[in-house]
Amino acid sequence: EQLSAEKKNKLDKLGFIWDVLDSLWETGYEYLIQYKKDHGDCMVSQSYLTDDNFRLGQWVTVQRGSYIKNKLEKSRQSKLNKLGFIWDVNEHAWDKGYSHLLQYKKEHGDLLISASFKTTDDYPLGKWVNKQRVSLKILSTKRKAMLDKIGFIWDVLEFQWDIGLQHLIDFKKEFGSCRVLDRYKSPDGFNLSSWVNKQRQDYLNKKIKRARQIKLNKLGFIWDVNERGWDKGYSHLL
Numbered sequence: 001e002q003l004s005a006e007k008k009n010k011l012d013k014l015g016f017i018w019d020v021l022d023s024l025w026e027t028g029y030e031y032l033i034q035y036k037k038d039h040g041d042c043m044v045s046q047s048y049l050t051d052d053n054f055r056l057g058q059w060v061t062v063q064r065g066s067y068i069k070n071k072l073e074k075s076r077q078s079k080l081n082k083l084g085f086i087w088d089v090n091e092h093a094w095d096k097g098y099s100h101l102l103q104y105k106k107e108h109g110d111l112l113i114s115a116s117f118k119t120t121d122d123y124p125l126g127k128w129v130n131k132q133r134v135s136l137k138i139l140s141t142k143r144k145a146m147l148d149k150i151g152f153i154w155d156v157l158e159f160q161w162d163i164g165l166q167h168l169i170d171f172k173k174e175f176g177s178c179r180v181l182d183r184y185k186s187p188d189g190f191n192l193s194s195w196v197n198k199q200r201q202d203y204l205n206k207k208i209k210r211a212r213q214i215k216l217n218k219l220g221f222i223w224d225v226n227e228r229g230w231d232k233g234y235s236h237l238l
């Protein structure tokens with residue numbers, strides 16, 4: 001039997017729920033609005049319960065699942081977008097780390113970040129940076145390109161070695177040789193003497209990489225200072 005307008009009106013006045021599922025959705029949405037007012041975002045943990053035990057975390061997870069499967073109504077999707085809903089938690093977390101990385105470079109001029117470094121708002125940027133290095137093989141092309149664009153350092157040790165090499169190149173341009181005196185530091189404070197001694201030590205212990213050895217040989221690097229000094233004296237004697 002079709003409901004008369006009079007009966008429908010009476011039920012409406014009582015707040016009768018015509019669509020239970022829609023009502024439940026609106027209830028979850030209202031809770032999410034309140035959550036954002038209280039916490040400033042929509043990053044609800046999966047196990048989160050409201051004070052009156054509404055499973056908001058589970059409700060949020062359902063919305064993401066429906067969105068991925070293209071089963072979420074456009075009207076609901078629109079309402080959640082206006083609220084700043086996070087559809088992809090992993091993507092959001094990565095973007096947050098990248099944003100902090102950009103800010104770090106703006107403030108410090110480089111990307112040499114220690115593993116324990118945290119930003120002023122207590123974000124563990126050093127931990128995020130290390131995660132990118134470890135995940136290099138599975139990192140998306142897009143993310144890798146974004147990091148490469150700002151000069152991300154994938155191998156810290158290699159980067160630091162290249163800094164030393166550049167200082168040695170500059171030294172040779174100025175003084176004409178690679179004979180760096182003990183305790184010598186470059187104008188910017190780089191301890192070139194210590195770096196040079198480290199290369200000799202690695203060479204003697206057969207720990208230096210072949211590629212590095214070749215680069216230093218091309219530059220005329222002196223591996224054995226005593227041997228070089230004797231040869232020079234002998235040359236003068238002749």
